[in-house]
Amino acid sequence: MKTLHKPTSRVISILNLISEHPQKFSLSNISKMLNIPKSTISPILKTLIELEIIKQHPYFLTYSIGVSAFQIGQKYLENITGIDLIKSHMVSVVKECNEICQLGICHNNEVVYITKVDCEQPVKLMSSIGKSLPLYCTALGRVFLTSFSHEEIRTLYKNGIKPLTENTVNDVEKLLKIVDNDSKRGYSEEIGEVTSDARCIAFPLKINNNILAAIGISLPIFRSDENIMESIKESLRKHSKLISLELENLDIKSLV
Structure with a gap:
């Protein structure tokens, strides 16, 4: 397998984790589970929220998949x-x-x-x-x-x-x-x-x-x-x- 682009790989790992466990994990949880520093994950999460790829619970500060990710998935299905x-x-x-x-x-x-x-x-x-x-x-x-x-x-x-x-x-x-x-x-x-x-x-x-x-x-x-x-x-x-x-x-x- 070719060497993966590490920053992109991290984003995909974060999205996979959130999609499998919606509203379960906070920033600290995700950092521990993926063994990635919080300082690295934090700007990724903020960007994904801004793009509506994920969303954050206002009280518990946990994450789930956002509407933009759903729309991308639907486009994939439409083209099958x-x-x-x-x-x-x-x-x-x-x-x-x-x-x-x-x-x-x-x-x-x-x-x-x-x-x-x-x-x-x-x-x-x-x-x-x-x-x-x-x-x-x-x-x-x-x-x-x-x-x-x-x-x-x-x-x-x-x-x-x-x-x-x-x-x-x-x-x-x-x-x-x-x-x-x-x-x-x-x-x-x-x-x-x-x-x-x-x-x-x-x-x-x-x-x-x-x-x-x-x-x-x-x-x-x-x-x-x-x-x-x-x-x-x-x-x-x-x-x-x-x-x-x-x-x-x-x-x-x-x-x-």
């Missing part, structure tokens, strides 16, 4: 080729299933959630666009692992697997068996591995047999009886095939 096409199908999936539908891509060996369509259920899972999670424990992520070889997966997790809940797969060899089964049946699923009370099922979006993205439904476990899951599975299977066909016909090879 094929998103509108996919989202129209996601709307249909939600109408058919009445559960949250999410779209993810693989980036730096994690799944990144790039858009979602909410449902009208009174009790529903909270999810965030832009959030990244490990491939090994998410249904969307395991979709991408089906395109990895056993050796690639073993190398990726050579230092072990960090469990997110007591249900998270914790052994690479077990993960390989799960991924092999997912590859055979054409979809991936997890129950309580990311959030102990949630379940997710996901299907690949393929272009010329290459996985471009993954589309999935997440719902609370208490609502996920097998009849409901079968209905969700059929809806996702139908729309994932339609999306893949439409993307191929439009010669869309990338979403980013």
